[in-house]
Structures are given as structure tokens and as C-alpha cells.
Amino acid sequence: MRADLHIHSRFSDGGHWPSDIAGLAAAAGLEAVCLTDHDTFGGCVELAEAAGQLGLASWPAVEIDCEDETLGYKSELLAYFPGGSYELTASMLAVSRAERAARVEAMFARAAALFAAPELSFGRWVEARLAGRGPGSPRVDLGTLRFAKTDLFLALKRAGRVSADVDYREFKKAYFDTGLFSDLRFAKPSLETVAESVSRDGGTLVVPHIGHEFGDSIASMRAGTRRLDAMLSRFRDLGVRGVELYYYRNDDREAMNALVTERCERFGFFHTYGSDCHGPDSNKNGLGSFYGDFRGF
Numbered sequence: 690m691r692a693d694l695h696i697h698s699r700f701s702d703g704g705h706w707p708s709d710i711a712g713l714a715a716a717a718g719l720e721a722v723c724l725t726d727h728d729t730f731g732g733c734v735e736l737a738e739a740a741g742q743l744g745l746a747s748w749p750a751v752e753i754d755c756e757d758e759t760l761g762y763k764s765e766l767l768a769y770f771p772g773g774s775y776e777l778t779a780s781m782l783a784v785s786r787a788e789r790a791a792r793v794e795a796m797f798a799r800a801a802a803l804f805a806a807p808e809l810s811f812g813r814w815v816e817a818r819l820a821g822r823g824p825g826s827p828r829v830d831l832g833t834l835r836f837a838k839t840d841l842f843l844a845l846k847r848a849g850r851v852s853a854d855v856d857y858r859e860f861k862k863a864y865f866d867t868g869l870f871s872d873l874r875f876a877k878p879s880l881e882t883v884a885e886s887v888s889r890d891g892g893t894l895v896v897p898h899i900g901h902e903f904g905d906s907i908a909s910m911r912a913g914t915r916r917l918d919a920m921l922s923r924f925r926d927l928g929v930r931g932v933e934l935y936y937y938r939n940d941d942r943e944a945m946n947a948l949v950t951e952r953c954e955r956f957g958f959f960h961t962y963g964s965d966c967h968g969p970d971s972n973k974n975g976l977g978s979f980y981g982d983f984r985g986f
Contacts, residue, residue, distance in 0.1 A: 690746060692721035692983035695767065695897060695933060695963025696976065697752075698736070699818060701726035701835040704968025706822065710976065711739035711747075717977020721746035725767055725963075728754060728782045728789075730775060731833030735826075748986065749775055751782065752897065757880040760923055764902070766880070767895040767933065767961070768887045771986040778886045781878065786835050792873045793836040799870065800841055804850045814844045837875075838865055884927040893986055895931035895961050896924055900945045907941040910948055921956045929958075936964045936979035938972070 696710055697703030705713065707724055714722045722745055724736040733749045740747040749770040756763045768778060797811040818840075819829055842860045845851040851860060864870065887894050902920065903909040910917060921932070932953045934946045950960065962981030967973040 690721040690983050690985070691719050691980050692746075692962055693719055693964050693966070693976065693980045694721070694723040694750065694769070694961045694983065695725050695752070695935075696722060696966045697726055697968070698724055698732045699821075700724075700729050700731040700829075700833060701752075702837060702839055702967060704970055704974075706826070707732035707736035708739040708823075708826070710968075711736055711743055711745060713976045714740070715743040715745055719745065719977055719980060721983055723748055723750040723769065725750045725752040727752050727765070727835050727837070728785055729833050729835045730779055730782070731830065731835075746985075749773060751775075751778070753778075753782065753883050754785075754875070754877050755880050755883045756877045757923070760880075760920055762880065762902070762920070763877070765897055766883055766887075766929070767897045767931075767963075768883070768892045769895065769961075769986060770890060770892045772891045775890045775892060777890050778892065781882070781886050783832065785876075785878070786832065789875055790834075790836050792875060793838070793840055795873055796838070796841050796870055797844070799873075800845065803869070804845065806845075806848060806850050809844060809848055809850070814840060817844075817847070838870075880924075880927055884929070888928050893931065894924075894927075894929040895933055896920075896929055897933045897963060898935040898937070898965065899932060899949060900935060900937055900941075905937050905939055905941065905945070907944040907948065910945060914948075914952065917952055921952060921958070925956050925958070931961055932958045933961045933963045934981055935962075 698705055698707045698710055724732050730751055737747045751768050752765045753768055754765055794811040801807055801809040842857050903913055937945055964979040965973050966976045
């Protein structure tokens with residue numbers, strides 16, 4: 690199948706609602722799609738229904754923030770549930786989302802004082818996040834929305850308190866990395882916790898964009914093959930079964946994916962394909978620009 694199995698919607702940090710993603714995917718000639726919002730399954734049913742009507746294959750999926758002290762890994766794992774059951778993982782993530790929402794709300798209150806911006810309101814931002822739902826669209830349960838530091842950044846830009854030409858990395862360095870919000874950090878589950886929950890739900894774990902660990906650089910990846918192999922070994926021991934081939938947004942993409950394929954072969958990993966599309970107003974747009982011949986789970 691011509692598959693893109695790494696896409697985000699407005700349930701986390703994407704720009705489209707799930708039903709819109711299905712339509713765009715079909716128009717782009719894809720045959721299989723997965724919604725992998727950060728820490729939420731909120732849009733999976735909507736995507737599956739819309740995809741099914743358009744003849745697209747789809748499976749429930751999620752991208753889970755996690756960390757591993759052994760590897761020094763602070764990133765994500767993709768989890769797919771071809772059997773359709775994900776209750777334990779969903780329960781774990783519901784707790785995480787509630788904690789995140791409370792911290793982001795506190796960030797908004799602090800930023801309103803810091804920027805002398807009384808109009809900056811978490812409640813108003815939630816309303817903005819929900820905007821654009823078409824007539825007859827299913828009601829969104831607010832508890833299924835996933836919030837992050839990027840919400841504060843985008844809200845400040847929307848309010849005109851941060852210049853439109855400032856990107857998130859600059860903002861993060863100036864505000865989040867300087868201690869202004871250091872007491873409002875987000876706790877992440879361990880790789881072991883995530884692996885156990887997904888396994889008990891009968892899910893399949895996949896490592897996304899592993900090249901990010903090497904600065905998206907083929908030179909760094911080649912120089913770090915020992916670390917790459919150590920990571921792959923650790924992931925395999927924890928029950929991870931796949932490694933994503935990814936739409937790295939530079940000229941190293943093909944070489945990096947070729948090296949990942951070569952190193953993964955000795956560990957027995959299969960591959961998924963992901964664009965990590967976040968939709969309009971992001972540097973990760975262009976659904977249908979990257980896909981692979983996926984043979985299913």
C-alpha cells in the first residue's frame with residue numbers, strides 16, 4: 690500500500706481535523722494513513738470513518754512522548770493497534786494529558802503577567818483550537834486534546850506579542866531554556882512503561898525519525914553507527930518491532946533512510962513510512978509528499 694503512517698491533526702499540534710486529512714490523503718493518491726497525534730487517540734475514530742468512506746486503510750495509532758535514561762533518549766515512540774484495542778494505553782495517556790493541560794494553563798497565566806498581556810487566556814486558546822469544525826462534525830471532548838509548550842508560543846504570536854518571524858526554536862531558547870518556566874516541566878513515561886502498556890494492548894511499537902538523534906545528518910549518523918546499533922538493540926529488547934523511514938527535510942533524506950534500512954536489517958526490524966505532516970502554517974506540510982510500499986502489520 691502507498692502508505693503514510695505518521696500524520697498529526699488538531700487534536701495535538703496539527704493544522705487539519707481528521708476528516709480533512711482523509712480527504713487530502715485520498716486526493717494525494719495514498720492508500721493507507723494513520724493519525725499519530727501526540728499522546729491522544731482523540732481523532733482516530735473520525736479518521737477511520739472518513740478514510741473508510743474513501744477506500745483508505747487505517748489503524749488506530751498514537752505518538753507517545755517518553756524517555757529512557759539508559760540511552761539518554763527523550764523523544765517519542767509510535768504505537769499502532771491493528772487489533773483495534775488500546776484501552777490501557779489510552780488510560781495512561783489520559784493522565785498525562787490532564788497533567789500537561791494543568792501545566793500549560795499555568796504557563797499561560799505566567800506569560801500573561803510576563804508580557805503584560807491580560808488578553809492571553811488559556812480558555813480563549815482552547816476555543817481557538819476548536820475553531821473550524823464543519824457542520825455536523827462530532828463534538829470534541831476537551832479531555833482528548835493534547836497541549837504543549839508550542840500552544841503558548843502560538844497563542845503569543847496570535848496575540849501579536851511575539852513577532853511573526855520568530856520560530857519556535859528561538860522562542861524556546863529565550864523563554865523555556867532560561868528557567869522562566871522550569872518549575873512547570875512535563876513528566877514523561879519511561880520506555881519500559883510505554884512498551885509494557887502497548888504490549889498488553891496488543892499494539893506494535895515503531896521508532897520514529899531516528900535520524901533526529903543525529904541532528905538529521907548523514908555524516909553524524911555514519912560517525913555514530915555504534916550508538917545507532919546500541920539504540921536499535923535497546924529498542925528491540927524492549928519489544929519495539931519497527932523503525933520508521935522518514936521524510937527528513939534536507940538533502941540527506943535518501944542516504945539516511947538507506948543507512949537506517951541497512952542497520953535495521955541485522956536486528957529484524959520492519960519499516961513504516963512517515964511524513965510527520967502537521968498541515969498548514971507549519972514547516973511540515975505536504976501530505977502525499979512522502980510514502981512507502983507498506984505491506985501491513
